[in-house]
Amino acid sequence: MILFKNCSIADVKNGRFIDRDILIEGEKIKEVSNNIDILDENIEIIDIKNNKVFPGFIDGHSHIGMWTLNYNGNDANECIQPMTPSLRAIDGLNPQDRAFESAYKAGITTIMICPGSGNVIGGQAAIIKSCGKTIEEKLMKFPAALKVALGENPKNVYSELKMSPSSRMSTASLLREKFEKAKLYLEEKEQGKLVEYDMDLEAIIPVMKKEIPLKIHSHRSDDTITGINIAKEFGLKATLDHCTEGYLIIDKLKEVNFPIMVGPLFSFRTKDEVKNATYENPIELIRNGLNISVVSDHPFSNCEYLPIYVGLLVKYGMDYFDAIKTITINPAMALGIDNRVGSIESGKDGDLVIFDGDPLEISTKTLLTMINGRIVYRANK
Amino acid sequence: MLLLKNGKIFTMTSNRVIYGDILIEGGKIKEISNNISNVEAKTIDLKNSIVMPGLIDAHSSLGLIENGVGFPGNDLNEKADNMTPQLRVEDGINILDKSFEEAVKNGITSTLICPGSEQVIGGQCSVFKTYGKSIDEMNYKNFAALQINLGDKVKSSNQNKIEMPMSRMGIAYIIRNLFKEGTEYIKRNNNISYKDYNVKYESLKSVLLKKIPVIFSADKVEDILTAINIGEEFGLNIILQSCTEGYLIVEELRKRNIPVLLGPYLTDYSNLELVNRSCKTPCTLSKSGILTCIVTNHPDVPIDLLTINGGIAVKEGMDYGEALKSITINPAKVLGISDKVGSISEGKDADIVVFNGDPLKVRTRTLLTIINGQIVYEG
Numbered sequence: 001m002i003l004f005k006n007c008s009i010a011d012v013k014n015g016r017f018i019d020r021d022i023l024i025e026g027e028k029i030k031e032v033s034n035n036i037d038i039l040d041e042n043i044e045i046i047d048i049k050n051n052k053v054f055p056g057f058i059d060g061h062s063h064i065g066m067w068t069l070n071y072n073g074n075d076a077n078e079c080i081q082p083m084t085p086s087l088r089a090i091d092g093l094n095p096q097d098r099a100f101e102s103a104y105k106a107g108i109t110t111i112m113i114c115p116g117s118g119n120v121i122g123g124q125a126a127i128i129k130s131c132g133k134t135i136e137e138k139l140m141k142f143p144a145a146l147k148v149a150l151g152e153n154p155k156n157v158y159s160e161l162k163m164s165p166s167s168r169m170s171t172a173s174l175l176r177e178k179f180e181k182a183k184l185y186l187e188e189k190e191q192g193k194l195v196e197y198d199m200d201l202e203a204i205i206p207v208m209k210k211e212i213p214l215k216i217h218s219h220r221s222d223d224t225i226t227g228i229n230i231a232k233e234f235g236l237k238a239t240l241d242h243c244t245e246g247y248l249i250i251d252k253l254k255e256v257n258f259p260i261m262v263g264p265l266f267s268f269r270t271k272d273e274v275k276n277a278t279y280e281n282p283i284e285l286i287r288n289g290l291n292i293s294v295v296s297d298h299p300f301s302n303c304e305y306l307p308i309y310v311g312l313l314v315k316y317g318m319d320y321f322d323a324i325k326t327i328t329i330n331p332a333m334a335l336g337i338d339n340r341v342g343s344i345e346s347g348k349d350g351d352l353v354i355f356d357g358d359p360l361e362i363s364t365k366t367l368l369t370m371i372n373g374r375i376v377y378r379a380n381k
Numbered sequence: 382m383l384l385l386k387n388g389k390i391f392t393m394t395s396n397r398v399i400y401g402d403i404l405i406e407g408g409k410i411k412e413i414s415n416n417i418s419n420v421e422a423k424t425i426d427l428k429n430s431i432v433m434p435g436l437i438d439a440h441s442s443l444g445l446i447e448n449g450v451g452f453p454g455n456d457l458n459e460k461a462d463n464m465t466p467q468l469r470v471e472d473g474i475n476i477l478d479k480s481f482e483e484a485v486k487n488g489i490t491s492t493l494i495c496p497g498s499e500q501v502i503g504g505q506c507s508v509f510k511t512y513g514k515s516i517d518e519m520n521y522k523n524f525a526a527l528q529i530n531l532g533d534k535v536k537s538s539n540q541n542k543i544e545m546p547m548s549r550m551g552i553a554y555i556i557r558n559l560f561k562e563g564t565e566y567i568k569r570n571n572n573i574s575y576k577d578y579n580v581k582y583e584s585l586k587s588v589l590l591k592k593i594p595v596i597f598s599a600d601k602v603e604d605i606l607t608a609i610n611i612g613e614e615f616g617l618n619i620i621l622q623s624c625t626e627g628y629l630i631v632e633e634l635r636k637r638n639i640p641v642l643l644g645p646y647l648t649d650y651s652n653l654e655l656v657n658r659s660c661k662t663p664c665t666l667s668k669s670g671i672l673t674c675i676v677t678n679h680p681d682v683p684i685d686l687l688t689i690n691g692g693i694a695v696k697e698g699m700d701y702g703e704a705l706k707s708i709t710i711n712p713a714k715v716l717g718i719s720d721k722v723g724s725i726s727e728g729k730d731a732d733i734v735v736f737n738g739d740p741l742k743v744r745t746r747t748l749l750t751i752i753n754g755q756i757v758y759e760g
Contacts, residue, residue: 068651071537099651266647268448268680269479275449299649308647308689311743361743362692 001025001043002373003036007053007354012328012343015321017052024350027373031346048354051367054324055344056109056351057359059303060261060331061215061241061295064130065097066113069299076116078123079157082165083178085203087123089113090142095135102304104130107353109371110140110332110341111303117149117217118157120165120174124203125215127335129351131376141337145215145239146207148175150223152273172226179234182208213237213336219273221245228256239334241295244277247284259291259334262326264301265309279316286322293331294323311360323360350374382406382422383754388432388735393710393724396702403432405731408754413727427735430748433705434725435490435732438687439712440596440622440642441679443494443509444474444481454478457497459504460538463546464559466527466584468504470494471516480684484511485758487685488734488747491521493716495528498598499538501552502559503528505584506596508716510732512750512757525716526596526620527588529556531604533654553607560615563589594618594715596642600625600654609633620715622676625658628665640672640715643707645682646693663707664698674715675707692741704741730754 002024008017009032021036022029066089067076075092078084093113103111109130115122124143132138150171159166165174182204188195206212216227219242231238240246241261246253253260262282269277286292294310296303310323332342340349350373357364369377383405390399390413402417403410447454456473459465474494484492491510496503506526513519535552539545546552559581566573566582567589573579587593595617597608605621612619621627622642627634634641643663650658659665667673675691677684691704699707713723722730731754738745750758 069649070651070653073651097651099649266682266686268446268683270449270680271451272449277449299651302647302649305647308743315744315746362689362741363696365696 007048010054057327058110058331060293062298064298066092077118079118082120085121086199106304109351114147117153122147131371149217219244221248263295264297266301294326384422384424388427390432405754431736437712438492439674440676444478458499464502467580483685490732512752531599598622660697663694667703674712
C-alpha cells in the first residue's frame with residue numbers, strides 16, 4: 001500500500017483543487033479522503049507537500065510505438081488494399097519504443113493507439129498504458145475502436161496506385177458496402193445459419209453491436225459529415241477524430257453528440273484539408289458543450305508535449321479546467337474507460353501524476369508518475 | 382512618432398531591466414529614458430508590461446512552403462539538381478502565407494528564410510522582416526548566408542536517382558569539388574568570357590571570399606565534423622544548424638567560435654539522426670561560451686512556437702537571460718544585422734514587442750508588435 005499525504009488533487013469533474021490524502025492498494029485507488037492515517041509498518045507514506053496531483057493524462061489518438069520517422073518506421077499503414085478491418089494496432093506496436101518513457105515522464109499514462117489513415121478501414125485500435133515492457137503489460141482494452149479514414153489520405157494513396165478509392169465518393173461507397181455486408185453477416189450468424197468465417201467481417205461485428213466505436217478520421221467538415229451520416233445509417237457509436245473544421249458544423253455535431261478528438265495542434269498545415277486548422281476550433285466546440293479531447297497524433301506532434309498544447313488553448317481563451325478535462329475525463333468518457341481512468345476517485349486505476357506546479361506550463365516538472373498503483377517515474381531530489 | 386510609456390524593458394544589451402519610456406521616430410528608436418514627454422507623439426501607456434526587441438528566428442522557411450496547400454505551395458527544394466547556390470529564396474516566398482501573420486502575432490519580427498533540407502546546396506538565404514506589403518519591402522538582408530545540408534535527408538532524397546551522392550562520402554566530395562572549381566573560377570578574376578560564365582561559381586564568390594557565412598545543417602557528430610573540415614579547407618565562415626549531437630563535441634565548436642542554431646525541440650525525435658537529441662544542448666553550448674540561437678526551422682514546428690522552444694531550453698537548465706538572447710541579439714549577431722536589430726538601443730530599428738507576462742511562458746500573450754516603428758499587431 002502507498003499513502004500519499006497532503007495532495008492538492010485536481011478534481012476534474014467539478015473543476016477545482018481539493019486537499020485530500022490518497023491511499024493506493026494494489027493496482028487501484030482505495031480511498032480519497034481527509035486525513036487518512038494507518039498505523040502499519042508496511043505502508044509507504046509519501047508526503048506530497050501540497051503539490052498538485054492530477055489523474056494520469058490520456059492521449060486519445062496516437063501512433064506511439066507503431067510509427068517512427070525512421071526509414072521503414074511506419075507500421076501503422078498497410079496500404080496495399082483500402083479495407084483492412086482485421087489488422088490490429090497491437091501487432092504493429094513496439095512496446096519498448098523510447099517515446100513511452102518520455103510520455104509517462106510527462107504524465108501521459110493512457111493512450112489509444114490506432115492504425116494510420118492511409119486506408120479507408122485501417123484496422124482495430126487498442127488502449128494501452130504507457131508503462132510496461134511487453135504488450136501484455138501495457139494492454140488495457142482491445143479491440144477498443146475501428147479506425148476509419150475519410151478525405152485526402154486514402155484517396156491520395158490509392159489514386160497513385162490506380163485503385164479505388166480515388167475520390168471521396170468511392171471512399172464512402174466502400175465503407176457502406178462493407179458495413180452492409182457486416183450487418184448481413186452478423187444477422188445470418190445470429191440466426192444460426194452457417195456462415196463462412198470472414199476475418200474482416202468478424203472484426204466489424206463489435207462495431208455493429210455498438211460494443212466499440214468507429215474512430216473516424218476527418219479534417220474537412222464535409223468529410224466529418226460523411227462520417228456522421230454513415231455512422232447514423234448503421235446506428236453505430238463513433239468518435240470524430242481531428243475534426244479540424246468542426247467549428248463550421250456545430251449544429252450537426254450537437255445533434256449527434258459524438259465525442260470529438262482534436263489535434264494535432266502543433267504541426268504545420270501540410271495539406272489542403274487542414275488549411276483551416278486553428279486553436280479556436282476546440283475552444284469554440286467545448287463552449288458549445290461538446291465532449292472535446294485534445295490528442296497528439298504522435299509522431300505528428302510529440303506526445304510528451306500534450307499538456308503544452310492544451311496550455312496554448314488556455315492562452316487563446318479556453319477555461320483552465322475545460323482544458324484539463326480535454327486530456328483526462330473527456331477522453332476517458334469518449335473511449336468508454338471512465339470507470340477506470342480519467343479522474344482520481346476510489347475504485348479507479350492507480351494512475352496519477354504529481355507536478356511541482358501547473359502541468360500546462362513548460363517550466364513545470366513532473367515529480368512522480370504512478371501507473372496501475374506502481375511508481376514508474378520519480379524525479380531525483 | 383510613437384511614445385511607449387512605462388515599459389519594463391529587457392534591452393538585451395545588458396542583463397539590467399530598465400523601467401522607462403521609448404520614443405520612436407522615423408522607424409527608429411530615438412530615445413530610451415525615464416519620463417520622456419512629447420506632445421506630438423502618439424502615446425501608449427504600457428503599464429509596466431514587458432518590452433523586448435522583436436524576436437528573431439535565425440532559421441526558417443517561412444512562406445517558402447504554404448499552409449494548407451501541399452505540393453503546389455511547396456518551393457523548398459529544387460530536387461532535380463543537388464547543387465543550386467544560385468537559387469534565391471525571395472523568388473519562392475509567398476508573403477501572403479498565414480504564417481507571416483502568426484509570426485507577427487507572436488512577436489517574431491525578423492527571420493532568416495532558408496531553402497529546404499533535401500539538396501546538398503539549397504541556395505541563398507535572406508533575412509526578412511515578417512511584415513510588409515511587398516517582398517522587396519520585407520527583404521532586409523539579401524543573401525545573408527548559403528544553405529548546405531549534410532546527412533540522411535540529402536542521402537535519402539537521392540535514393541531514387543543513380544547519381545552522386547548516395548553516401549556521406551559522396552556528399553562531402555561534391556561539395557569540395559564545387560568549391561575547388563569555384564576557387565579556380567574566382568582566380569580568373571573578371572576575365573570570364575560568356576562561354577565560361579558559370580552561375581553557380583558566381584554565386585559562390587562572396588562565400589569563398591568570406592563575405593557571407595555558410596550554414597551547414599548537420600545533426601550527427603560525423604556530419605558536424607565534415608562541416609568543420611570543409612569550412613577550414615576553404616577558409617569559410619561557418620554556422621551550424623540543428624547540431625543535434627553538438628554537445629558531444631563542445632570543445633571542437635568552442636575553440637573555433639562556431640555559432641549554432643539549435644532546435645526545434647517540440648518534434649518527435651525518432652528519426653535516426655535525432656536519437657541523441659537532448660534539450661540540454663542549448664544550456665551546455667551557451668555555458669561554454671558558444672554563440673547560441675534557438676530556432677523553429679519552420680515548418681518543422683510552426684514559427685509562432687519559437688518562445689516555447691526557448692522555454693524548454695530554460696527548463697533543461699539554460700540561463701534565462703541567455704535563452705532570451707538566443708532569440709534576439711544572438712541571431713542578430715550571427716546574421717550580421719546586430720547594428721540594426723536584436724536589442725532595444727537608440728538608433729536601431731524600432732522592432733519591438735510587448736508581452737503581458739514572461740515571454741517564455743505558454744500562456745503569455747503578445748500585446749503589441751511594432752516593426753520599423755509601425756504598430757503591426759495589437760492583442
